Amino acid sequence: MDFTHTHDRRMLADMASRLVREKYDIATRHKIAAGPGGFSREMWAQFAELGLIGALFEEKSGGFGGQGFDIAVVFEELGRGLVVEPFLANLLAGRLIAEAGSEQQCAMLEEVIGGTLLLALAHGEGAAFYDLAHVATRAQKGDEGWVLNGEKAVVLNGDSADRLVVSARIGGDVSDEEGIALFIVDATAKGVRRRATQTVDGGRAAEVSFGGVKVDSDAVLGEPGAGFAPLERAVGLGILALSAESLGAMRMACDMTLDYLKTRKQFGVPIGAFQALQHRMVEMLMEVEQLSSAVINAAGHLDDPRAVREWHISAAKNLAGRAGRLIAEESIQMHGGIGMTWEYALPHFAKRIVMIDHLFGDEDHHLERAGLLARMRHP
Amino acid sequence: MDFTHTHDRRMLADMASRLVREKYDIATRHKIAAGPGGFSREMWAQFAELGLIGALFEEKSGGFGGQGFDIAVVFEELGRGLVVEPFLANLLAGRLIAEAGSEQQCAMLEEVIGGTLLLALAHGEGAAFYDLAHVATRAQKGDEGWVLNGEKAVVLNGDSADRLVVSARIGGDVSDEEGIALFIVDATAKGVRRRATQTVDGGRAAEVSFGGVKVDSDAVLGEPGAGFAPLERAVGLGILALSAESLGAMRMACDMTLDYLKTRKQFGVPIGAFQALQHRMVEMLMEVEQLSSAVINAAGHLDDPRAVREWHISAAKNLAGRAGRLIAEESIQMHGGIGMTWEYALPHFAKRIVMIDHLFGDEDHHLERAGLLARMRHP
Amino acid sequence: MELKYSSEETAFRDEVRAFLARELPAHLSSKVKRSQRLGKADIEEWQAILHKKGWLAPTWPKAYGGVEWTAVQRSIFEEECCAAGAPRVLPFGLNMLGPVLMKFGTDEQKAHYLPRILDGTDWWCQGYSEPGAGSDLASLKTRAVRDGDHYVVNGQKTWTTLGQYANRMFCLVRTSSEGKPQAGISFLLIDMASRGIDMRPIITLDGEHEVNEVFFNDVRVPVANLVGEENEGWTCAKFLLTHERTNIAGVGFSLEAFDHLRHIANAQKKRGRPLSEDPQFAARMARIEIDLEAMRTTNLRVMQAATSGAAPGFESSMLKIKGTEIRQAITDLTRRALGPYALPFASEALDAGHNQPPIGPDFANPVASEYFNNRKLSIFGGSNEIQKNIIARMMLGL
Amino acid sequence: MELKYSSEETAFRDEVRAFLARELPAHLSSKVKRSQRLGKADIEEWQAILHKKGWLAPTWPKAYGGVEWTAVQRSIFEEECCAAGAPRVLPFGLNMLGPVLMKFGTDEQKAHYLPRILDGTDWWCQGYSEPGAGSDLASLKTRAVRDGDHYVVNGQKTWTTLGQYANRMFCLVRTSSEGKPQAGISFLLIDMASRGIDMRPIITLDGEHEVNEVFFNDVRVPVANLVGEENEGWTCAKFLLTHERTNIAGVGFSLEAFDHLRHIANAQKKRGRPLSEDPQFAARMARIEIDLEAMRTTNLRVMQAATSGAAPGFESSMLKIKGTEIRQAITDLTRRALGPYALPFASEALDAGHNQPPIGPDFANPVASEYFNNRKLSIFGGSNEIQKNIIARMMLGL
Secondary structure (H helix, E strand, O other): OEOOOOHHHHHHHHHHHHHHHHHOOHHHHHHHHHOHHHOOHHHHHHHHHOOOOHHHOOHHHOOOOOOHHHHHHHHHHHHHHOOOOOHHHHHHHHHHHHHHOOHHHHOOHHHHHHOOOOEEEEOOOOOOOOOOOOOOOEEEEOOOEEEEEEEEEEEEOOOOOOEEEEEEEOOOOOOOOOOEEEEEEEOOOOOEEEEEEEEOOOOEEEEEEEEEEEEEHHHEEOOOOEOHHHHHHHHHHHHHHHHHHHHHHHHHHHHHHHHHHHHOEEOOEEHHHOHHHHHHHHHHHHHHHHHHHHHHHHHHOOOOOHHHHHHHHHHHHHHHHHHHHHHHHHHHHHHHHHHHEOOOOHHHHHHHHHHHOOOOOOHHHHHHHHHHHHHHHOO | OEOOOOHHHHHHHHHHHHHHHHHOOHHHHHHHHHOHHHOOHHHHHHHHHOOOOHHHOOHHHOOOOOOHHHHHHHHHHHHHHOOOOOHHHHHHHHHHHHHHOOHHHHOOHHHHHHOOOOEEEEOOOOOOOOOOOOOOOEEEEOOOEEEEEEEEEEEEOOOOOOEEEEEEEOOOOOOOOOOEEEEEEEOOOOOEEEEEEEEOOOOEEEEEEEEEEEEEHHHEEOOOOEOHHHHHHHHHHHHHHHHHHHHHHHHHHHHHHHHHHHHOEEOOEEHHHOHHHHHHHHHHHHHHHHHHHHHHHHHHOOOOOHHHHHHHHHHHHHHHHHHHHHHHHHHHHHHHHHHHEOOOOHHHHHHHHHHHOOOOOOHHHHHHHHHHHHHHHOO | OEOOOOHHHHHHHHHHHHHHHHHOOHHHHHHHHOOOOOOHHHHHHHHHHHHHHOOOOOOOOHHHOOOOOOHHHHHHHHHHHHHHOOOOOOHHHHHHHHHHHHHHOOHHHHHHHHHHHHHOOOOEEEEOOEOOEOOOHHHOOOEEEEEOOEEEEEEEEOOOOOHHHOOEEEEEEEOOOOOOHHHHEEEEEEEOOOOOEEEEEEEEOOOOEEEEEEEEEEEEEEHHHEEOOOOEHHHHHHHHHHHHOOOOOOHHHHHHHHHHHHHHHHHOEEOOEEHHHOHHHHHHHHHHHHHHHHHHHHHHHHHHHHHOOOOOOHHHHHHHHHHHHHHHHHHHHHHHHOHHHHOEOOHHHHOOOOOOOOOOOOOOOOHHHHHHHHHHHHOOOOOHHHHHHHHHHHHHOO | OEOOOOHHHHHHHHHHHHHHHHHOOHHHHHHHHOOOOOOHHHHHHHHHHHHHHOOOOOOOOHHHOOOOOOHHHHHHHHHHHHHHOOOOOOHHHHHHHHHHHHHHOOHHHHHHHHHHHHHOOOOEEEEOOEOOEOOOHHHOOOEEEEEOOEEEEEEEEOOOOOHHHOOEEEEEEEOOOOOOHHHHEEEEEEEOOOOOEEEEEEEEOOOOEEEEEEEEEEEEEEHHHEEOOOOEHHHHHHHHHHHHOOOOOOHHHHHHHHHHHHHHHHHOEEOOEEHHHOHHHHHHHHHHHHHHHHHHHHHHHHHHHHHOOOOOOHHHHHHHHHHHHHHHHHHHHHHHHOHHHHOEOOHHHHOOOOOOOOOOOOOOOOHHHHHHHHHHHHOOOOOHHHHHHHHHHHHHOO
16 A cells, blocks of 8 residues: 555656646636637647646557546646646547447547547436436437437537547436447537537536437447446546546635635734634645545545445545535635635636536435445445 | 514413522432432422423313413423423323323323323334334234233333323334324233333433233223324424423523633633634524524414424424534533533533434434425425 | 414515516516526616605605515515515615614705615615725725815725616725724715726626726715714714614525525436435425524514614624525525536526527526625625624623 | 555455454453443453554554554554454553653663553553643643652642553643743653542543543652653653644544444334435435545555654644544434434443343444543544644644
């Protein structure tokens, strides 16, 4: 057992940290987020060049890492910069392809890692409410391939993706784990309609509908009907990434709040002299440390049996949700009015932290799930 | 709408308050609780004489009040003194007789109100976990009456009661609301076995088993099989009483804590000067005010339709549980070591406050129940 | 004790309902119900309707055009207005300045300003907070120096809510630096058209323009616009802060917001069942409803006690804290009820007339934004920390 | 980063398990598992067994008879001991006084006292708190006045845990009232058989005798029993407080207590199903388990960092706070799991040999009492408020 990072991983973290610190101040971030597609293709190319996309993929997929701790350290730094480039979308869809795809299909990951091909995962649906197995979109087998019909909701960066990984049901009931198939679909294919939307935390998403979209047989990812397991694994990585991103954003929010407590004066003293605020600040810091441990646990148990792996995934996301709300709300409250203003960086961190709770299961979802998984582990 | 008490009820409250203040200091209370039966028969006679037992019963039952607010003001004062006399047991069983009993059966309430006959409610069972409809004890109809078999758990003051009101099943499944019958059973009847126990908060209870206990037909209370409704109403009054008792105990705990904050010095100042403690004290006081309102609501809606009445009952008990834990734990914490000692009064209030959460449904039970009842009210 | 409404109170509720059904314009209630932006004209339109009915000033004495309702009547009126989706009545003139003028103003000031508050001639804004004087209000630095019949005002105010619509401001200024900070403050009425005033918008975290900063550069204010004595403005300020807390609990808002939450939680599905039936979600809802119903009674108890002369102290601070906590808890839970649909946000959909189909359920768009906006509730109007300090001081006498 | 135990670590765990299976007497583990009272002889018996094995002092250098385990080994040992129901090892001599003597003691003191700690000759108790000096320890008043080769001690100590079994006390006394309160404190070793010492039990809220107050009336203590310099005792005290926090997180206790809770929640039924499957209860359990697993890792991170030289500061206070919060949350939830069976309490059933059938399930009797007893965790050993002050001071540098 050892809790120190390898030299390589410390280098990766340092590099990501420097890049974010030097090139991604809050003004730049706002400008990028408000631009077309909601992110910067030049920035994405830079990230690719420096290997930050590749760090999310294993060597066998053409990447330079791809372990849980690689994902965690990269996303923690992304969280510190509120980076809006589509790391998460490409992690989710890319790792799903890596996990389930044929050699031919995996070949496209080279372009993904190079930053020239953009992916998104079109899985969640309006009525799913975080139920990962909920798929109403249907795929019917035709003569030369498949026909997809259905609607996907809040597809992260789905508006700008070149290819979509789409889940569709070929058998079973609407929330059965069995009967889910996965497809790689060209985002501009006939019958694909995308409606872009901004998100409240400065990102982009799309509603994507599939109206009789025809795809070839070689668009199928993995074994048709057995898509749930690779989906769960890929989303598990996404949750790890989001928890780490949230951790990074929380560290920033805490730093800003600590700084404010030291410098802002009321009644003739820094407001950090007030014990009630001190104790609340301490509670925030303790929860951040706890989340940091939970992220380590989730990253370190990825290769364990499913019940253990997923328990740690759910534990991290639950803590990210709980700690996140505390830190988002308390850091605004301790800042007072200034914490409510667009001009100041803090509230944007708070918005991202809170919105992460709405992706792939909120704190209650993962609390319930952790309870179920714990009973599987300790019957 | 009016939030002031009538003159009579203010007199009742004053009288109860004076009695408790003058005759029921903590040393007396400990002595009484440690004595035979866990309460004082002389004190009980005094309470009877001053009309405090009668205040819990309606005039038609020979009492002098019996409205929700009568129960609330009496029990709030009892809570301030940690009174161990069997008010609750006699309220529960007595009001159940008043609710469901024949004229003949109700006649015994005169002795109850006079303090010369002691009742207890033998209803809860070991496997019920707060489910009021859970009755596994069975009653079989014989030639001249009924035969009871089963076991009752944690019967409050069941060890010293002269008569027991017993619930037993004559039909339906173990947790059906239908099929519950109620009986008045002599506590010394053949086949009744009682095992007394102290409780951790200074009270007494008994495990009571019924092994082929024969009772006459006139021992049946109300319509056999329809016992759930009167049981729910009587237990509702008991919950109101407990919530008010807890409120009284919390007010005492808060008073003691406020006093301690003003007088105890650390670092050269009263510890009440520390803002973190100030703010926590304020939170305690606010919750007490909220509970006070919830008790008013429960007392004032007793005559409303079931879903409204019981919602307010559950609301009060949930708040009593939530506020209770906060105040019990925080008042000990703010006292520090002294709050951990037997010699000091505070922890005994804390123990009673916390243990009230274990009677007739804890905060989680009543939260779930309030949710169910709310959906009945707003379908 | 009587928790039932009397027949008079029930009749009053019917009267209010009938009035709202008849007089509340649909284009206003539609905006309110859909959380769309209200403009200046919207608010003025509704206040004019209430004024015409004579119901604009529930707490004012009849002599000044008020209604003198009982506490219960006020709470009924508030609940019904919220349920019907009436725009909120602005507190600046009616609940803040009005009572100060009645208590401290000259006869001329009362005669001039009070009718103009009622008839909508004046839109008042508040000049209290400064960048360096928020919770610690007494440390304010905006100076007013006497020059003949005028004060010359220099400095800066901030967090001026809806100042962009206001033609007048009541303002705390420093007229002396002798003695305690509280001692040298005066209460001034300022015409916003005066030369030397510069107002700039502050955009809040949700992208909205609701508050402003106001700069004063040699602004000349007639001495006749001083309320009360020079250097005695702190008395007015404290009096105002107490009266501001009328309806501080926001019970009506919370009841209406909780109803909306119930609607959403019934419509949203989790594993095919209404979200409102999910054990965890139902427990969160029940907890809030229990707190809210208790606070509804706490609020009425306090209001009734205040009417019969008891000074609001501990209680009004408690209502501020609990009231805002509950409102925030409701918007928090409403956000949770949306699942991933909390993310999409089209700012333009908050404008009336927007008619693109929504992304996701029609109730989703404003929810997350409102959650963030409502963080202000525990900050503005005397932060909840300051309220706790006030209560602690009273309770502990330290 | 590697969360898997190495093969050496796994082998170590096996060795510890085998040792416990072989050497831990059943009569001791039975008492621990059933929350029965442990007497002086019980604790001494177990410490002697550990001493014989050479495992009594995991944190001591080998030169003094310690083991010098790694952080991971220590945590494995702690978890296994708790799981097996081993009595806890007393911290007073081993974790508190021992390191102080090694750092500040004379060669004679080390040679005399350290072996006696290991072999059980001395049972130390702590003389820190006083009635007027709890969280504010530096305000202590017990005086030691030099008189030839002796100090004459007068005053009172309190909250002396298990003092009734102790033959020696390490004690903070005031030897000067010059300068800051911290400046005049000295660290003395006192023979409890000395004339003038009077010890009285303090009965805690659960009716138990665990702590004491100790009165000193002209107690003569040889000057040779001074540790470190006169008036420099605060340095020893601070050093001790840091080392006391070894294992302050109590992860092993919590893991074992959570296992017990799981057992109870599976056995208890709600509507015919295990309570552990009830959504609300399951959520409460899951929340604690998540916090506990995170803290288990936090604890190891801190311990490992401390081993490699990083000074425990923020982290050790955090472990105290979180560790005690989690332990309290577990006993709180265990209490809830009992339903009405939390009430019955037979104090006599806590004595070994009691063989009346229990009231209710066999696990019920001690639970509520333990919940109340565990309120002490956030008070003793530097209250959680004091720990927060310490963290705040470090973080804010104010």
